[in-house]
Amino acid sequence: MRPEYVKVNIPSGENYIRLRETIHERTLHTVCEEARCPNVAECWGSGTATFMIMGSNCSRGCRFCSVTHGKMQPLDPDEPEKVAHAASLMGLSYVVITSVDRDDLPDQGAHHFSSVIRRVKQNIPHVEVLIPDFRGERDLIRMIVDADPSVLAHNVETVRRLTPGVRDPRAGYDQSLDLLRYVKDLNPEMLTKSSIMLGLGEHDDEVAETLRDLRSAGVDIVTVGQYLRPSRMQLEVVEYSPVERFAKFEKIGYSMGFSYVASGPLVRTSYRAAEAWAKRRLKK
Numbered sequence: 001m002r003p004e005y006v007k008v009n010i011p012s013g014e015n016y017i018r019l020r021e022t023i024h025e026r027t028l029h030t031v032c033e034e035a036r037c038p039n040v041a042e043c044w045g046s047g048t049a050t051f052m053i054m055g056s057n058c059s060r061g062c063r064f065c066s067v068t069h070g071k072m073q074p075l076d077p078d079e080p081e082k083v084a085h086a087a088s089l090m091g092l093s094y095v096v097i098t099s100v101d102r103d104d105l106p107d108q109g110a111h112h113f114s115s116v117i118r119r120v121k122q123n124i125p126h127v128e129v130l131i132p133d134f135r136g137e138r139d140l141i142r143m144i145v146d147a148d149p150s151v152l153a154h155n156v157e158t159v160r161r162l163t164p165g166v167r168d169p170r171a172g173y174d175q176s177l178d179l180l181r182y183v184k185d186l187n188p189e190m191l192t193k194s195s196i197m198l199g200l201g202e203h204d205d206e207v208a209e210t211l212r213d214l215r216s217a218g219v220d221i222v223t224v225g226q227y228l229r230p231s232r233m234q235l236e237v238v239e240y241s242p243v244e245r246f247a248k249f250e251k252i253g254y255s256m257g258f259s260y261v262a263s264g265p266l267v268r269t270s271y272r273a274a275e276a277w278a279k280r281r282l283k284k
Contacts, residue, residue, distance in 0.1 A: 050096040050130070050270040051083050053116050054109045058100035060132075060168035064157070064197065066230030072104045075112050080119035088123045094278075095120055096270045098130035103170065108132065110140035117147035126150040126282055128193075130269055136175045138182060145186045151221070151278050153193035153269055154179050156214060159206035166200060166235065177217045184218035191259075191278060193221040195269040198245065200227055201238040211253055220259045221278065224249050225267035241265070 055073040058065070076082070087095045097116060102109035113131065120127050128151035134140040145152065156176045158166045163173040180192055194214050196207060207224075214222055224246060229237050246263040253261035260277045 050098055051086070052098050052100065053079055053083065054099045054102050054112060056100070059103040060101040060170060062157075062166065062168045062171065063235045064166055064200070064227060066234060067100060072102065075102075075105075075109065079112070080116045083116055084120045084123050087120055092124060094126045094128065094275055095124045096128045096130065096275065098270070099132060101132045101168075101170075103135070107140060107143075108134050108137070110134060110143045114143045114147040117144070117149055121148070126278075128153065128270070128275065128278065130154070130193075133171055133175055133179055135170065136178060141179055141182055142186060145183055145190065149190075150282050151191040151193055152183050153195070153221075154183075155195040155269055156210060157195065158197055158200055159202045159210050160213075161206060162200055162202055177213055180214070180219055181217040188218075191220045191281065192218060193223070193269070193278075194219050195223045195225065197225060197227040198241045199237050199239055200235065204245075204248075207249060208252055211249070211256055211258075215256045215258060222253055222258050222261055223267050223269055224253070224261070224263035226265040 052067075054075060056068060057070050057072055058067045059069075059072060061069055083095075083097065097113075097120065099109060099113055109132075113129070117127055117129060127149045129144065129149040130153040131141075131144055133154065134144075154176060156173060157163070157171075160173045163171070176194075180194060183190060183192055196210055198207070211222065226241055226246075227235075227237060229235065243265065246265065246267075250261045250263035253263065259281070
């Protein structure tokens with residue numbers, strides 16, 4: 001049974017409804033809905049959303065994720081304009097953009113992703129992106145970095161031992177670390193970010209090892225959250241971590257030199273506290 005501290009209210013409220021209508025009217029997608037994020041009511045109620053581009057079907061099959069799979073959809077050439085327009089209507093000053101994986105495309109969607117970033121940046125000062133691994137292909141990663149997002153996130157998701165059973169076989173623990181390291185090689189000033197889920201059977205020393213690996217790759221921001229099973233199609237929760245465990249990893253993360261650590265049961269990669277910190281840092 002889920003403990004009380006991971007239970008959330010059903011999304012509602014005037015701002016939430018307005019935001020949902022703005023997004024749906026433009027046939028846009030959000031990871032908030034597709035991944036069944038527990039913070040959707042809080043974030044949408046405050047006028048924040050994470051746009052998910054390149055369709056609603058993913059070419060990967062990670063066992064923790066509820067984003068749909070199946071026939072891949074053609075890219076929408078108007079999507080850069082639609083996202084930029086929707087973000088402006090919402091009055092955002094900080095936009096988060098993520099995407100499904102598109103292994104079916106020759107460039108895995110890197111050119112399209114970079115086009116969305118560039119177009120949104122014409123209207124919005126700060127754009128954070130949560131990117132796929134692009135199978136580690138450096139020319140594609142460079143394409144995203146050259147679009148100059150304010151924050152670049154890529155999730156390692158879990159500890160090394162559990163990666164093969166949690167993530168799609170085309171993903172990899174070292175591949176994710178190499179991507180994050182390469183981003184810093186290309187642009188040492190770019191803020192980088194990653195995320196770890198607890199509750200899949202990981203040990204504390206393994207989480208600490210993952211934090212060390214991320215910090216060694218130059219990652220600035222890390223988020224640690226509780227894995228919540230989206231449906232019966234995904235992996236079961238092995239355990240619900242107590243809040244004290246999250247506090248422990250927050251302390252460990254800061255001791256390792258991360259600039260910002262967000263650690264708590266309902267924390268996710270696109271977490272408002274982390275966004276607020278990044279926004280302050282970028283203003284400086």
